[in-house]
């Protein structure tokens with residue numbers, strides 16, 4: 390189970406030593422969201438020196454996205470927009486981050502466990518036969534933005550699909566909203582949704598988004614009242630096919646008779662999301 394995080398800015402978070410077994414070099418991580426039951430994690434890695442790891446087999450579905458600097462995967466150099474996805478149990482090649490690189494790193498349905506091998510051929514020989522699926526290595530700069538289907542009175546959003554699991558519908562994609570994009574409705578959906586803001590500004594019910602702002606929103610949480618103040622880009626992940634269900638004219642019925650306290654001592658709602666200091670208090674819009 391992951392907590393509802395909405396909103397934090399990564400600069401408000403402390404650094405930990407990067408938990409990347411079998412690696413060599415200096416790497417720090419900010420823990421944007423973690424699941425302490427299965428080890429799933431969404432991390433912002435900062436390479437404070439060169440860092441690298443041999444070929445091997447990761448225990449979790451593994452993703453890397455380059456925000457800044459350079460990642461080299463099996464000899465292929467990737468700058469900002471570079472993306473690698475490795476299904477768990479599948480052999481992956483060696484990886485290296487150059488000093489100064491900032492990399493978003495996700496592990497899903499598993500922890501940081503990693504079995505190192507001398508080279509990818511040896512790792513492939515040891516990989517689970519049912520793993521089967523291949524590694525995706527993508528330079529998003531070489532992809533075209535495609536217009537997303539929308540429901541209702543919306544101007545389009547634009548998408549670059551980086552990876553989609555054909556069995557579960559789990560996907561990772563880049564999304565761009567143009568300046569002025571707006572939706573007055575509140576949406577919720579049957580799967581989780583997570584975003585990291587790569588650039589731009591938007592206001593919505595949970596606050597103001599700018600570069601480095603992050604959210605992990607469990608299934609069923611309403612969100613909306615969006616207004617894009619500039620063009621804005623996110624990397625977004627979801628653990629299934631995303632269907633938006635819309636709410637308008639929303640209302641909340643919540644409370645009870647105050648026996649011995651005044652209104653300003655009223656209890657808080659116990660499901661308030663995790664927020665970090667620079668995002669301020671949540672107004673409760675969209676509750």
Ligand SMILES: [Fe+2]
Nearest residue numbers: 576578582612
């Ligand atoms: Fe959503």
